[in-house]
Every structure is written in structure tokens, then in C-alpha cells.
Amino acid sequence: MTSSDAYISIRNVDKYFGTFQAIDDISMDIAEGEFFSLLGASGCGKTTLLRMLAGFESCSSGEIYIDGQPTSDIPPHRREVNMVFQSYAIFPHLNVADNIAYGLRKQKLPRAKRQEMIDEMLDLIALPGYGKRRANELSGGQRQRIALARALILRPKVLLLDEPLGALDKQLREQMQLELRALQRQVGITFVFVTHDQEEAMTLSDRIAVMAGGRVLQLDTPLGLYENPKSRDIANFIGNMNFFRGVVRRDGSREGAIDVEGLGVIPVPLEQLTRPDGAPVQVALRPEKFTITPDEPETAPRVAGKVRDSAYLGERSHFYIEIPDKEEPVAVSSPNLTRNDRKLAEARTGKPIWLSFSPESIVILDAE
Amino acid sequence: MSDTSYIKRPNRPLQVYAVIFLVVLYTPVLFIPLFSFNDSIYVTFPLTGFTTKWYAELWTRAPVWNALMNSVKVGLSVAVLSTLLGVVAAKAITRHRLPGKSAVVTFIMMPLVIPGIIFGVALLVLMSRMGVSLSLYTVSIGHLIVCLPFAVATLLPRFEGFDPSMEEASADLGENGWWTFWRVTMPMVFPGVVASLMLTFTISFDEFIMAFFLTGTDPTLPMYIWGQLRFPQEFPSILALASLILFVSFFMVFLAQWLGRRGLDEDI
Ligand SMILES: Nc1ncnc2c1ncn2[C@@H]1O[C@H](COP(=O)(O)OP(=O)(O)OP(=O)(O)O)[C@@H](O)[C@H]1O
Ligand SMILES: [Mg+2]
Numbered sequence: 001m002t003s004s005d006a007y008i009s010i011r012n013v014d015k016y017f018g019t020f021q022a023i024d025d026i027s028m029d030i031a032e033g034e035f036f037s038l039l040g041a042s043g044c045g046k047t048t049l050l051r052m053l054a055g056f057e058s059c060s061s062g063e064i065y066i067d068g069q070p071t072s073d074i075p076p077h078r079r080e081v082n083m084v085f086q087s088y089a090i091f092p093h094l095n096v097a098d099n100i101a102y103g104l105r106k107q108k109l110p111r112a113k114r115q116e117m118i119d120e121m122l123d124l125i126a127l128p129g130y131g132k133r134r135a136n137e138l139s140g141g142q143r144q145r146i147a148l149a150r151a152l153i154l155r156p157k158v159l160l161l162d163e164p165l166g167a168l169d170k171q172l173r174e175q176m177q178l179e180l181r182a183l184q185r186q187v188g189i190t191f192v193f194v195t196h197d198q199e200e201a202m203t204l205s206d207r208i209a210v211m212a213g214g215r216v217l218q219l220d221t222p223l224g225l226y227e228n229p230k231s232r233d234i235a236n237f238i239g240n241m242n243f244f245r246g247v248v249r250r251d252g253s254r255e256g257a258i259d260v261e262g263l264g265v266i267p268v269p270l271e272q273l274t275r276p277d278g279a280p281v282q283v284a285l286r287p288e289k290f291t292i293t294p295d296e297p298e299t300a301p302r303v304a305g306k307v308r309d310s311a312y313l314g315e316r317s318h319f320y321i322e323i324p325d326k327e328e329p330v331a332v333s334s335p336n337l338t339r340n341d342r343k344l345a346e347a348r349t350g351k352p353i354w355l356s357f358s359p360e361s362i363v364i365l366d367a368e
Numbered sequence: 369m370s371d372t373s374y375i376k377r378p379n380r381p382l383q384v385y386a387v388i389f390l391v392v393l394y395t396p397v398l399f400i401p402l403f404s405f406n407d408s409i410y411v412t413f414p415l416t417g418f419t420t421k422w423y424a425e426l427w428t429r430a431p432v433w434n435a436l437m438n439s440v441k442v443g444l445s446v447a448v449l450s451t452l453l454g455v456v457a458a459k460a461i462t463r464h465r466l467p468g469k470s471a472v473v474t475f476i477m478m479p480l481v482i483p484g485i486i487f488g489v490a491l492l493v494l495m496s497r498m499g500v501s502l503s504l505y506t507v508s509i510g511h512l513i514v515c516l517p518f519a520v521a522t523l524l525p526r527f528e529g530f531d532p533s534m535e536e537a538s539a540d541l542g543e544n545g546w547w548t549f550w551r552v553t554m555p556m557v558f559p560g561v562v563a564s565l566m567l568t569f570t571i572s573f574d575e576f577i578m579a580f581f582l583t584g585t586d587p588t589l590p591m592y593i594w595g596q597l598r599f600p601q602e603f604p605s606i607l608a609l610a611s612l613i614l615f616v617s618f619f620m621v622f623l624a625q626w627l628g629r630r631g632l633d634e635d636i
């Protein structure tokens with residue numbers, strides 16, 4: 001993405017709390033109308049970065065541009081950015097309607113117009129007729145929606161959401177995820193969404209910035225993060241991954257290859273192979289990229305192994321398969337396409353089996 | 369076993385203790401209203417008969433009304449000022465990064481433990497050095513010092529008790545500091561403010577030591593009572609006055625306590 005169509009542009013931003021560095025040289029661009037997620041473990045700086053966007057924390061160095069404007073000198077109440085707080089921060093002394101209309105004071109709307117806007121919002125968040133309720137008569141999910149409506153009624157350019165679904169139970173959370181996504185498409189506002197739940201980030205986001213220790217490890221689409229992780233940490237953080245040691249082989253011909261422990265020599269197109277001959281690499285392969293067959297398949301690459309362990313999970317089965325020349329067993333996930341597949345899973349423990357995969361599905365990473 | 373929980377189960381010795389405590393504390397005080405209705409100018413048993421004439425007499429006495437007005441004036445201004453300063457102090461303590469925060473709190477609370485006579489003498493010396501003549505203003509300054517710790521102690525839990533993200537949410541929704549204070553902070557701490565107003569008014573109204581050192585020609589009510597104690601024939605009306613003060617003070621403090629606590633346990 002070029003910075004010309006970036007709506008929010010974060011440039012070399014650092015944040016120190018005393019001597020502790022919470023944000024470490026982050027640069028990224030967020031496009032208009034994008035559903036953008038910040039994903040990372042607890043304490044990695046997600047909330048801090050969000051609060052910097054809202055203006056509650058200043059940048060120790062660097063600059064954040066919103067719609068091309070530098071924001072350092074703009075206090076929170078003059079930013080066209082609204083936030084849904086982790087704790088929702090619903091005002092307990094106001095009823096639902098007054099909570100939603102809180103930010104409208106300065107617009108000096110006529111009464112009828114104001115009421116109309118409130119009702120519109122209550123419809124949008126599927127709580128019609130709740131206007132007179134008091135804040136302490138609401139459930140967690142309802143509070144979350146009120147917090148959302150309170151921000152959306154101002155038609156902000158950017159909505160910041162700090163783990164808004166964190167406090168909800170699984171079922172409600174999944175329902176709210178769908179509603180959030182639908183809402184975001186409907187209103188077309190840029191969402192910056194903080195979560196530590198990778199599944200949630202994958203479901204909702206156009207793009208995800210994976211953070212750790214105040215840095216952005218990788219910024220990519222859900223597909224990119226899953227299929228082309230840039231490091232072992234990312235690969236492990238999102239889904240499961242098998243890792244193999246390998247050595248680059250390029251013998252001057254047009255085709256390159258990697259000699260992978262346990263899997264043999266895998267051909268790799270030269271343009272994917274930026275490293276020199278003999279360079280050590282890691283080869284990563286997702287469990288579902290393997291195909292299991294009882295008999296030796298025609299396709300290469302393939303490897304024979306023994307099922308050490310298997311688990312039947314309904315729509316799929318998990319296997320741990322020992323292959324020659326590799327210490328840890330290979331994790332394999334196989335869909336149960338027919339009823340017999342299940343029997344296969346059950347019957348196969350300790351039996352020989354064949355694994356095959358497509359050479360395109362491997363991910364090449366730097367050696368540890 | 370009964371079905372009450374361990375911590376809530378009735379505790380007989382504790383109940384007895386509480387009763388004795390209250391009896392010892394309040395029996396002497398109860399003699400005051402008792403004798404204020406006694407039909408004799410001597411405060412001795414046996415009681416001679418029921419009368420309300422001391423109260424009636426009080427009603428007609430101009431200096432009492434005068435002293436009462438003085439006390440109300442001082443009490444009101446002290447209540448408003450100390451609560452105002454208390455709000456600012458509590459906000460600063462809870463909402464801003466303050467170097468040496470705990471030291472500041474300790475200093476604010478200090479007048480609670482420093483004997484009033486020391487403060488009184490110190491202020492008296494200061495006033496006379498500066499050439500300020502004693503008046504209701506000097507009394508008010510003295511009372512302010514006495515009342516401020518109570519105001520802060522009443523307000524601090526209210527400020528500590530609510531999530532700072534409420535104020536951030538207000539800022540986020542477009543309100544500056546001033547509006548945020550009036551639309552969010554103030555409504556949230558309001559019960560504490562009322563409690564502080566009532567408590568500090570009561571304290572100022574009842575205060576004697578500071579007033580003793582700092583009163584000029586206009587006496588406050590306690591000072592008036594002190595002055596009248598020399599005249600035995602006035603004593604029953606003083607008892608009547610004291611009973612009234614007692615009653616109003618009790619009422620105010622109870623109300624303040626109740627208000628101050630109200631809503632603190634609810635989720636905010
Ligand atoms: N005001 C502050 N003063 C000092 N350190 C802070 C402050 N705010 C945050 N930190 C530190 O900065 C780091 C990042 O905090 P942050 O709240 O951004 O984490 P997070 O990624 O949102 O975590 P979580 O998922 O638990 O909410 C933490 O180590 C935290 O201790
Ligand atoms: Mg956080």
C-alpha cells in the first residue's frame with residue numbers, strides 16, 4: 001500500500017513510559033473503510049497504540065497522520081476518532097438515550113431530530129425501545145452495543161475498538177463478531193480493532209498487524225498471515241505449523257531445491273529462493289497441507305511414516321506421524337470426507353502410512 | 369449449625385460491647401436534652417417538672433439569633449470553600465500524576481491530628497503580626513483548616529471509586545475538560561459533594577477552639593454559649609440551645625454519611 005491512499009498513517013512511532021518502551025518504532029498505514037486489527041499477546045502495546053490514535057497518549061517520537069493531518073497537537077476531544085473502551089465506560093448517571101446522545105451537545109440539534117438519530121442508532125444496534133433504560137439495567141453485550149452506538153452517532157472517520165468482545169461469552173461473542181462486521185460494511189467507517197484472539201482477528205479483519213513487545217511483527221491479510229508467515233513466531237501464533245530444517249540447493253540450473261530433513265529434496269522455483277546455495281533454512285508446512293494415503297501415492301514429494309497418535313474431531317482428524325530422520329512427529333490434519341475416513345483414523349495407530357503434499361504449499365523461513 | 373455465613377454469624381460478646389460502647393459515649397450527652405425540659409434553673413436530680421419555657425425564652429433572645437446567624441454565615445462559607453478545595457484536591461490526587469502523592473495526602477490530613485489549640489495560637493500570632501483584626505473572616509480561615517481534611521476524606525473515595533475511562537470517554541466524544549467535569553465527573557461525585565458540604569458545615573458550626581482564639585466582636589454560637597456559662601440563671605436556656613445544636617448535628621452527620629456512601633457499592 002502506498003501512503004497516498006492511507007487514511008491513518010503511523011510513522012516511526014515510539015512510546016516510552018519512563019524508561020519502559022511500550023511502542024518500538026511502529027510504522028504502518030491504514031486505508032479508509034478498512035477493518036484493521038491489532039493482534040498480540042497481553043502487554044504487547046495494543047491498547048497503548050490505540051490510545052495514541054485517540055489522543056490519550058502522546059508519541060514519544062514519530063508522528064501519526066489522520067487524513068493527512070499530523071495529530072500531535074490535536075487533543076482527544078477534537079479528533080474525529082471515537083473509541084469503544086475495553087470497559088465500555090457507559091455513563092451510569094445517564095439513561096441509554098442520553099448515553100448515546102452524549103456527543104451531540106455541540107450540534108445543538110432540535111429535539112425531534114436528536115430523538116430521530118437516537119432511535120436510528122437503537123435500531124442499528126438492535127435495541128429498539130431501550131432508550132429509557134438505565135445503564136445498570138443492561139447486560140454486557142447490550143452495554144457493548146450502547147458504547148458502539150454512542151461512538152457511531154457522531155459519524156467518526158475512525159472507530160477504535162479495544163477488545164470490545166473480550167468480556168462476552170463465546171456464543172454472544174461470535175454473534176457480535178458477525179454483527180460488528182456487518183455494521184462496519186453498512187456504515188463504511190474505518191475500524192481499528194484490538195484483540196488478542198487470533199480467530200476473532202482472522203474472521204473480522206481486512207488486514208491484521210501482529211504485535212509483540214511493542215513492535216509489529218507482520219502486517220498482512222488473514223490469508224497472507226496464514227499462508228505466508230514471515231517468522232516462526234507468527235506461524236505459531238496463528239494456527240499450527242510443522243517446522244523442518246533444510247538446506248538450499250541451487251546447482252546453476254533453472255530449478256532450485258531445498259533438501260529438507262525427513263522429506264527429501266523439494267523443488268522450489270528460483271524466484272522464491274533468494275538465498276545462496278548451501279544456506280540453512282526452515283521449511284514450514286501447515287498440518288492440513290498433507291494428504292494421507294494408505295498406499296504409496298504417485299505424486300512427489302511423498303514420505304512414508306507411522307501413525308503415533310490420532311484424534312477424531314468430527315469434521316476432521318488429527319494425526320501425529322513419525323517419519324524417518326525427524327525427531328518430532330509431524331502434525332497432520334485430515335478432513336473426514338467419508339465415514340471410512342473415520343475408521344482410517346481409528347485403525348491407523350501404529351500402522352505405516354504415506355504422506356504427500358504439494359511443493360507450492362511450503363513456507364521458507366530463515367533458519368533459527 | 370445455622371445457615372448464616374462465617375463472617376456474618378451473630379457474635380454475642382461483640383453485640384454487648386457495642387451496646388456498652390454507645391451507652392458510655394452518649395449517656396452524658398443525653399443529660400443535656402433531659403435537663404433542658406426540666407422546670408428548674410438548677411441542674412440537679414430529682415427533676416421537678418416538664419417545661420418548654422427555656423426554648424421559648426431562647427426564641428425571644430436577640431443575641432442568640434445574632435450568634436446563630438454568625439455561625440450559619442461562617443458555616444456556609446466554610447462548607448462551600450472547603451468542599452470546593454476538597455474537590456480540586458481529590459481530583460488532583462486521583463487524576464494526575466503527582467510527584468510525592470502520598471506525602472501531599474498526609475499533609476492535607478495533618479490538621480486531623482494536630483491539636484486545635486496549636487493551630488489556633490499559630491493563626492492568632494500570624495493574624496496579629498500581619499495586623500489583621502479578628503472577625504468572622506479569621507474564624508472562617510481557622511475553620512477552613514479544620515474542615516479541609518474532612519472534605520478531602522469524604523470526596524477522595526468518590527473520586528477513586530469511578531473508572532477514569534469515564535472521563536476519557538467524555539473527551540473522546542468531543543467534550544473538553546470543563547464540560548467533562550460538569551457532565552461526567554460532577555454527577556458521579558455529587559453525593560460525595562453534598563456529604564462534604566453537610567459534614568464541613570456541621571464541623572464549622574460546632575467548632576469552638578479555633579473560634580475561641582480567632583473570634584473578634586461577633587461571637588459564633590459555641591462562643592456565645594461559652595460566654596453565657598458564667599450566668600447560672602441562663603443555664604437552662606443554654607441547655608435548650610445545646611440540645612437543638614446536638615439534634616441538628618446528629619441529623620446532618622447521619623445524612624452526610626448516608627449520602628456519602630450511597631452508590632459507592634453499586635457498579636460505577
Ligand atoms: N500508563 C502506563 N505507565 C507505565 N506503563 C504502562 C502504562 N500503560 C501501559 N504500560 C505498559 O505498556 C505495556 C503495553 O501495555 P498495553 O496496555 O498497551 O498492553 P495491551 O497489549 O493492551 O495488553 P492487554 O491485551 O493485556 O490489554 C505493558 O507492559 C504495560 O505495563
Ligand atoms: Mg489492552
